[in-house]
Amino acid sequence: MSTLPRATQADVAKLAGVSSKTVSRVFAGTGDVSAATQDRVLTAAKRLRFRPNGLARNLRRGGVTNTIAFVMGDLKNPFYFRVAAGVERELAASGFTMLLATTADAPDSEEVVVDALLSQRVRALLLIPIADDQSYLDGERQLGTPIISVDRPAGNLVADSVVLQNRQGMAEAVRSLTALGHRKIAFISNPSAMYTQRERLAGYREALREVGVTDSARWERLDDDPTIAAESVVRGLLDGDDPPTAVVAGNNRGSHGAIRALRDRMPPVAFIGFDDFELADALGISVVGYDALDMGRTAARLALERLADPTAFSRQIEIPTRMIHRGSGEILPPEK
Amino acid sequence: MSTLPRATQADVAKLAGVSSKTVSRVFAGTGDVSAATQDRVLTAAKRLRFRPNGLARNLRRGGVTNTIAFVMGDLKNPFYFRVAAGVERELAASGFTMLLATTADAPDSEEVVVDALLSQRVRALLLIPIADDQSYLDGERQLGTPIISVDRPAGNLVADSVVLQNRQGMAEAVRSLTALGHRKIAFISNPSAMYTQRERLAGYREALREVGVTDSARWERLDDDPTIAAESVVRGLLDGDDPPTAVVAGNNRGSHGAIRALRDRMPPVAFIGFDDFELADALGISVVGYDALDMGRTAARLALERLADPTAFSRQIEIPTRMIHRGSGEILPPEK
């Protein structure tokens, strides 16, 4: 099982009895080539298993690839997956390919990973910032590479961005609970340092303040350690003295833990999660939902538009959230 | 907001007062360069926002990239997402980058997409086959590109592959039902043409034959149209005359539909799904589970190993499945 050498245009040309430029013309589809010549070239190419070298082609064309990179912290979260799906779909529709890379949630590796991608001359960069500072990208931005920040704003960098209505979404959820009479509402989430969680926490506090609750700190559970299970945190809250009558979660992970902790709890505790998930309807779980696929598509579209007009003003787009009522959020507080 | 020109080694060299080869040495980390010279080069490079051109580098080095492509039909299914995560993790650990592409579930586009990737000189190709025939890849295989078929075997092509123990997994699930006395067991899934579904159906039939049930066809519901909701299919079965006492699903989609249809059904109907999912434990759903992440890692590892030894025999690896009992599969058939 030996390995064949890779053929070039020159090899094909020799076999077909033409110049390499003619082979180039055949494969690039440019210029006029007679049907007979084209035939001979294609036959020779097939025999040699020739395939044009995209690297050389892109180099010759001025280092312009049709690849767009999407960098995220980790692939574990299904939310990011749908975002990626949206990006891919939009890019594919425009003839681009998505290069997906992760930074293993390590802020230090972000720059390294991004650098490697930029060296490969990706046409644009979509990034879910994980480090606090993206100023290292400013040089590349000045070179004309579109940089789109996804899910969180970039730090110290002018860039287009697509984020969720985190604050409003969470505020709306909490308001729907306070409207039912809930006042002791717990907020669980982690890690606390993350932009999205900070925003959602702010929305939570805002809605509580509107009904005069200002001492919510004792219901807030934000941990920096992502390995702390939300389930036990919620159990701890409920089993303490003065337990909350409702719980909201700042993200998927929190929701799943809370749902486990709240199952069959008597009296029932109201719950609303952030991020919709499969079978939430079967479980009757109310959530703050949004279109993750659309978020990806929007980010990709921003990149393509900036590619078309590099001088446009940078744009910040917010993807709307919407409260989805399924029962768990409509549980009334127990009578006093 | 004008766009800066992109600098090359030559530009940096001129500014630093050295030859371009010296710049090359600095950035490639090869050869001996004095500290003073290195400093001047790096300063000049920073000022010009220079970043080495990976395209040119790869071309010069003989068209060898560090990119490995993973092609799948669609990103919608969370299962594939975890496979992709596994691939990415394993590749990243070895210094490779994953290029993710989809074929939009269109068999015709598979070859087009793959061809584009191979033109970009990806180092290896991981593929979830969607078309029936992958013989078009044979030429590339002969050129030494590792080709790994994931989740399904490749058609008409010698290739390494990683698949699940579909047949055994499903047989085990059905056996656990027959052991409880179930005989009327429905199988729902789609699309029927897919390899995994054919295998799982075979496992289902095999387990039923072991207890003397040979007329299972009336309980089998495989539809080619993926838009047909599994939920209504299951409802139809249960509301017909002679309803099944247990249901197994061939995949995620089937499970979700079945779970909705079976909720609060009296008398309760036993259920086992294929593919584990988040919160299945909270719902008490028994499933045939497996490690999707491991599947991706294994596929990536196969590619890396073949890269190291292109002449090795091709390998077919099976990822084990395991029955996870959570309650829904342990419901007894109603007394006659």
Next chain:
DNA sequence: ACACAATGAGACAACGTGGACATTTCGTTT
């Protein structure tokens, strides 16, 4: 002081392709 090795740095070519331009080969018009 001298030969010799080690180190630092440059000149040049080549990777495979496509752009610019030149040249040949036709078919068509008058």
Next chain:
DNA sequence: AAACGAAATGTCCACGTTGTCTCATTGTGT
């Protein structure tokens, strides 16, 4: 039949990098 324009093909070189050589400079041991 001469003249002309379009079609078909070829030549040469550059894209940005690095491998191979070559050469200059410095240090080392005797």
